[in-house]
Amino acid sequence: MMVLMGAFLAAYLAGSIPFGLLVGYAVKGIDIRKHGSGNLGATNVFRVVGKKWGIGVLFLDALKGYLVLVGLVHWLTELGPYTQLGLGVTAILGHVFPIWLRFKGGKGVATSLGVFLALIPGPALVTFGVWIAVFVLSRIISLASLAAALFFPGVIFVMMAGTPARSAYLGISLLLAGFIFFTHRANVGRLCKKEEKRII
Numbered sequence: 001m002m003v004l005m006g007a008f009l010a011a012y013l014a015g016s017i018p019f020g021l022l023v024g025y026a027v028k029g030i031d032i033r034k035h036g037s038g039n040l041g042a043t044n045v046f047r048v049v050g051k052k053w054g055i056g057v058l059f060l061d062a063l064k065g066y067l068v069l070v071g072l073v074h075w076l077t078e079l080g081p082y083t084q085l086g087l088g089v090t091a092i093l094g095h096v097f098p099i100w101l102r103f104k105g106g107k108g109v110a111t112s113l114g115v116f117l118a119l120i121p122g123p124a125l126v127t128f129g130v131w132i133a134v135f136v137l138s139r140i141i142s143l144a145s146l147a148a149a150l151f152f153p154g155v156i157f158v159m160m161a162g163t164p165a166r167s168a169y170l171g172i173s174l175l176l177a178g179f180i181f182f183t184h185r186a187n188v189g190r191l192c193k194k195e196e197k198r199i200i
Helices: 002-015 019-028 042-048 051-075 081-096 109-119 121-138 141-159 166-183 185-192
Strands: none
Touching (some): 019 051, 042 051, 051 081, 051 109, 081 109, 109 121, 109 141, 109 166, 141 166
């Protein structure tokens, strides 16, 4: 039990590493929370610090979610699929609610991608393809993220048919979609008003 508790704590702490904040300080000596949209995510870093740095933060936020699962599953070889899913969700929550930033973190999309690439790579890759397609057509990152969140449960329903864990993943994906819409509520308002900025 203590080992399992330690694994969940490690997942939370790893997920809470604020790469956007660290990159802002390292590259421009600024607190990214005080510039642009004030968010720690890759989009704000992209606009405030630079394109390559925004892409870098996107990669790092996804990578930490991926490595948390791969590392912990390698370390604890007997983890069942539901425990692995719980660890992944904990890493995502760490990203959105980091303890050292007064529980004000990013929006959870990139870290979710990394987590699910480790857990269910097929559905995750298909959903990422949807994200890329919507982004290429609209040039709006928030719209691509919201579309992917809506699409993900359907992909799981189809691609995981007949697997014992499908119900659990489907339930989590639906909750995740609602959660991502919640973290993007300001973006949804701007999208409805056609005021959301495009990435050029």
